[in-house]
Amino acid sequence: MHSFRKAVEARDAAAIEALLADNVEFTSPVAFKPYLGKAITAAILRGVMRVFEDFRYIKEIGAADSGDHALVFEATVAGKRITGCDFLHFDADGRIDEFMVMVRPLSGAQALAEAMAAQFEQIQAEAVAQIEREAATEERQAAGS
Template sequence: MQAFRAAVEAHDLDAVEALLAEDVVFTSPVVFKPYHGKAITAAILRGVTRVFEDFRYERVIGEADGPDHALVFTARIGDREISGCDLLHLDESGRIDELTVMVRPLSGAQALQAAMGAQFDRIAQEAREAQGRSGG
């Protein structure tokens, strides 16, 4: 999914949000229950950009015109190096309706969980504000 990759790499979070379906389901690498909806998913992705350092995509797996894509990445959280994968599924209109993130190693996932936990009040507030603007 070239548009998603380009938007993430450009730190254009408005463009990332525009690629999300209203009913997108986000599955976190560190929380059991998935998150539902564009507002919370976009807010989580904004939070991730605040905690990931030296983020870069290494490769993309999947057919260019297919509905399923895997974007393999590396990043750092503090002194922890992580590698991971964004698994994307596109709906019939080309919007992302499923986004699952996987990360490794365990120490990196734990660092991500702690960093995102520290962001969660801000993430929840951003999601509420976005829902208020969209009327949802």
Template sequence: MKSFRQAVEAGDHAAVEALLAEDVVFTSPVAFRPYPGKAITAAILRGVTRVFTDFRYVREIVGADGRDQALVFTAKVGDREINGCDFLHFDEDGLIDDFTVMVRPLSAAQALSAAMGAQFDRIAAEAAGGDRNSGG
């Protein structure tokens, strides 16, 4: 099985989704409430790939027991440079059960919020079982 980082860097949406636990909770840097569930989390992550350009992980930090991981990234949202971190927790089966994203600076977070807001109807449709394979 690919690691999460390998799957993201390869643009392998199916492998990313396969690494998510059914009860994963996704905490967005731009939404007040977390999103529970594999379908919505996978759809959000596909949406992010349509919004980010020049995405790359620049550092990986792994907890002593291997169940916590922080992946530091850079990307662009429109003309804004964004820095962020994906905080992952893996359950006893090796699946991601908690996924939190933090980003900076504020101007880039605001650009991300607007870009993801524009994607949200499509994200909701994908999560409900619509077109899941139309990455970008």
């Protein structure tokens, strides 16, 4: 079983975040432009964990030594059953640098869009707080050198 799958199934947000590259590009099934960076991607994934019910992966596609993997999932959002796929690309360091999600049917995608829109203020706040913490840590490290 893939390490990302294990982290998601364990609902381990810290382990999921640790698998993301700093420059990860996240392509949402309900947003036109991709989101760039670890902080916003991690915050979005935490939001998804809050809105998905009965989440489970049902299929894993990709050779163990490949940089590309697809994980097919099922979940419920606001009473709508969805099927989706996480398409992951791993960089040379084994971190996810491309993450694209697709879902169906349209009614499920619409329910997901509405649920995530309700989460987005919190998602943005979490991402900004993380960026500020990282900047403060870098400043302290630079001052100490």
